[in-house]
Amino acid sequence: MDDIDRKLISALRHDARASLSDLALGLGVSRTTVRGRIDRLRQRGEIVGFSVVLRGDTARDPVRGLMMLGIEGRGADRIIRQLNGLSAVRATHTTNGRWDVIVEIGTPTLEELDQVLGQIRRFDGIAHSETSLLLNTRKSGS
Numbered sequence: 001m002d003d004i005d006r007k008l009i010s011a012l013r014h015d016a017r018a019s020l021s022d023l024a025l026g027l028g029v030s031r032t033t034v035r036g037r038i039d040r041l042r043q044r045g046e047i048v049g050f051s052v053v054l055r056g057d058t059a060r061d062p063v064r065g066l067m068m069l070g071i072e073g074r075g076a077d078r079i080i081r082q083l084n085g086l087s088a089v090r091a092t093h094t095t096n097g098r099w100d101v102i103v104e105i106g107t108p109t110l111e112e113l114d115q116v117l118g119q120i121r122r123f124d125g126i127a128h129s130e131t132s133l134l135l136n137t138r139k140s141g142s
Helices: 003-014 020-027 033-045 076-084 110-121
Strands: 061-069 089-094 101-107 126-131
Touching: 003 020, 003 033, 020 033, 061 076, 061 110, 076 089, 076 101, 101 110, 110 126
Parallel strands: none
Antiparallel strands: 061 101, 061 126, 089 101
């Protein structure tokens, strides 16, 4: 993958419905080049699909937060299974450094977020936690 491919992917992430002409103009290449590169990236599996983001998708969780968890001992797999069973948990990530797991949480209200945080803190094996509210998302992979 070269620089033009990376710029093309970046442009498609910004607007997957951009015309070949607009993409070609922005990249300084021909429409044929853009079409060929998109086809090649799809065939190689670099681009696996395109998606639509609806207004409802962005408003799904008015209150969102990241909860960082420190886990005692070797209970991470069990705790991640418990976390993934909660309806408010959108994603779990293992990590290195101070925290063992980062949990993405989404709820309709602050009160419900507080309840979920309390429930997670009571899981056996959670040593310590820290939570940050997400105030605004400027770019998302969705």
